[in-house]
Structure formats: C-alpha cells, structure tokens
Amino acid sequence: MPTDTPQPAFVLVRPQMGENIGAAARAMWNFGLDRMRLVAPRDGWPNPKAVAMASGAGRLLDEAQLTADVAEAVADCHFVMATTARARGLTKPVFSPERAMQVAAERIAAGERVAVLFGPERAGLENEDIAKANAIINVPVNPDFPSLNLAQCVLLTGYEWRRAQGAITPERVDMARADWAEQIEIEKLADHYEARLSEAGFFFPEHKAEGMRLNLRNMWSRMPLTRADVQTLHGVLRQMVRWKDRGD
Template sequence: MTPLDDQLFDAPTPFMVLVRPQMGENIGAAARAMLNFGCARMRLVAPRDGWPNPKASAMSSGAYKVLDRAGVFDDLSAAIGDCDYVYATTARGRELTKPVLTPERAMIEARAMAAAGKRVAVLFGPERAGLENEDVARANAIITVPVNPAFYSLNLAQCVLLIAYEHARLGLEAPAEVMTMAGTDFATSIEREKLGDHFEDRLQSAGFFFPPDKAEHMKLNLRNMWARLALTRADVQSLHGMLRKLVGARGQR
C-alpha cells in the first residue's frame, strides 16, 4: 500500500456495509463505485457465495484494494458493533418510527459526525429484496432515494454510488459550471464590436434593415446579441470568414 492508499483507507468516510450480498459481480461494482468517489471502507455481512470472490475482483475494474481491505462478518451486529451511528438504505415504508432522510441530508449529517470523531455506517441490503425489517431496526435512521415510485428498485452498486457521490460532493468545492476553452480565449470587446460592424455592413448591403424607421432598433438588438453570446476569438474569426465566403459566392453568381 502506498501512503496515498493508507490515507484513503484511514479517511473518516462512512463504512459501506453490504448485508448478505448475493453476487460477487455486484460487490465488485459497489467497490468500483465507492472508489470513484473516495470511499474505501467496505464491510460484508455473510456474502452468499463466500469470500474472497474472483467475480468481485473482475468486476471491480481496478478497485481490488477496496475488496482486499473489506471486513467480512458473520452477522450484522458484529459488522456495526463499533459504529456510533447507522443508516439503512431502503425504498419501502417499514412502519418503523425513524427519521427518513434523503442521501444529501444523510451525508451532511455523516460528515458532521465524522468531524466529531464518530464512526458512521450505511447499510445496503441483498439484491433480491433489500434489507429485512430486523436489519433496518438496528439502524438509527433511514435513507430513501427519491426515485420513481412506480419503479423504485435500484441495483446494489447504483445505490452505493448514490451515497458515495453525495458524500464526496459535499466535501468538494468544485464549480457548478466551467468553460473549457480548448486552446483559445474569449473574444475581447473590440473584437465583438468589429464583428458587429462587419455584420451590419453586410446586412445593410443586403437590405436587411427594413423598414428604415426600425433600422436603429434592429441594429441595437444585434449589438446586444453579440455582447450576450460567450464568443471565443476562434468563433469571431469563423464568423468573419463565413460572411466573406457568403459575399464572395453571391458576387460569383
């Protein structure tokens, strides 16, 4: 293990506890989803096909370190015995008196508890029917994803990914939107102005600004459009070239 790996496994992320998982492929896919979003602490409760499982390793797409370090337990009590707070993921009403949270709200809480030195676990049920009521009863709160009520079944790895993503998202200061410039810069004000002049000149020659009493307002709208568009220098050069080509083609005709 590298120092980076040790740091990842020691990070106070939630324990993702897969309760009686059935297929090795789904365990591997869950490990991949976890590592995608910086979660590496997996625990397995009585995996149906035993452990280790070569199908899990094959499906993990390189997240084998999560599988290698996964804790394996005979029962749920042992798997969560050292945890201070436990969430159970379920889409069905359980007629149990517990807080029901969205993934976002739950991970806000989980981060706050981790910052206070608490150990948090999230339970995920087996693929066929999810967690049993006896499992959910051991949790402090329920996480329910707001899915389509007419089709609420989630794949195990999908559910793990949703929780891991919310946990990671809340810890990142990633901008909601960025512009990839692809080797160019935004056009300057003077470059946009010259483009506007070019268009006005060509449109004037084509008789576009008609009737005359509306010409000034039409030109104003065009100037406003150029200012509103996030044009790059390459965009401006392309538009100039298009105009020149169109005028040249018209002259040839």
C-alpha cells in the same frame, strides 16, 4: 491500506453474489470511497467473482472488513444509516440520499464515524438490521418497481457523497484550447456585420433601423463567443461579400 480521507464506511449486509460485491467496490472507488465492510456474504469470502467484477478496484476487496453480523460491523460507529426503498413502520428520521450524505459529511467533519448499510439483493435489509440504524436513507424510486440493484444503490449514494464534498461542478464549458473573445473583439465583429448589412440595405424601413441595430448588438452580447468563433464569423462575412462581387 485505506486512504486517510475521512469518509463513511459502506456496509454490505449479507450480499448474495460475488459479482455485486465487486461492482459495489468499483462504484465506491469511482467516487473516492474505500471503506467496505461485509456482513456474512452468502457465497463466502474471498470470492473470485467479486475480484473479476471489481475491474481495478480490487484493493477495496482486499482490505474489506469481514464481520458476522450488523452489530459487529457498526460497533465502532457513532451514527448509522440504513438504505431502503420501502417504509418500514419504524419511527426514525428519513433522509433523501442527498441529505443523508450532507449529514454524513457534517458528522464526519465533527470527528464521528459514520456507516451506511446496504441490504442483500433479493429483499433488502430486514427490520432487525434497520432497527440498529439511527436514520433511514429512502431512495425516491418508482413505487411500482422499488427494487434497486446493490451496486446501483452504492453508486447513487457514493455520488451524493461526492457532491456533499463540493467535488462536483454543476456546469462548466470545456474550452478545447480556445479562449473567450474580449469585448473589443465582439464590438469589432458587431461593427463589421452592421456595416455590411447596412450596405446590403438590411436596415429597412428607416424608422425601424435603430431598433434592428440594437437587437443585433444585443444578440452578439448574448452569444458566448471564443476568439476562434469571432474569426470564423468575420471570415464568413468576408467570403459572402467576395462571392457577391464575383457574381456581379
């Protein structure tokens, strides 16, 4: 059975190749989507080539709803969006994929059912299909090569759905079993380097010494150091001093 997670239905309209249906299922499941609807697949249904391509997402194919036309596929929906890379001469709201999935999330949170139409591989959705939609999702592709593979378009839209759920962290650091150094540890590292550099005559000429020390302190504070980093830098300096002493 489909998950209970509120989400849009992805409607593949007259898909031509079983492989692309399977790849679309895989792309959907990558982003936690499992409501697939199929409108008149060219090669019939079920299709063993779709199952082979789904690679672990075969459950979506088993539970996919098969319909004869777009009207039947979206009959229970309150809001429908149609993906297309081309202007169609139809007066409709046009969303970027990002905004479209934000709108979908808002409407679904309000209790509405939302569907997204994806056209067949060769030519995309027909105007008759798009006329049944409330809005268009326009993918900002290269105008000289606007054709998107079906599964690619599903993947892109699924990713934006995931983003709209706040499930993607824009930036993070994988700590790999490390801890960030505390300020006292960085302060001691700065003291260590300053002392050894002073002994080596680094802070010269004298009238520039204060500014040089300040720049070094500022450099340490900008560096995101782990405790292991601090220990390594202490070790580097100790070994350089030992090496110098042996050379004497």
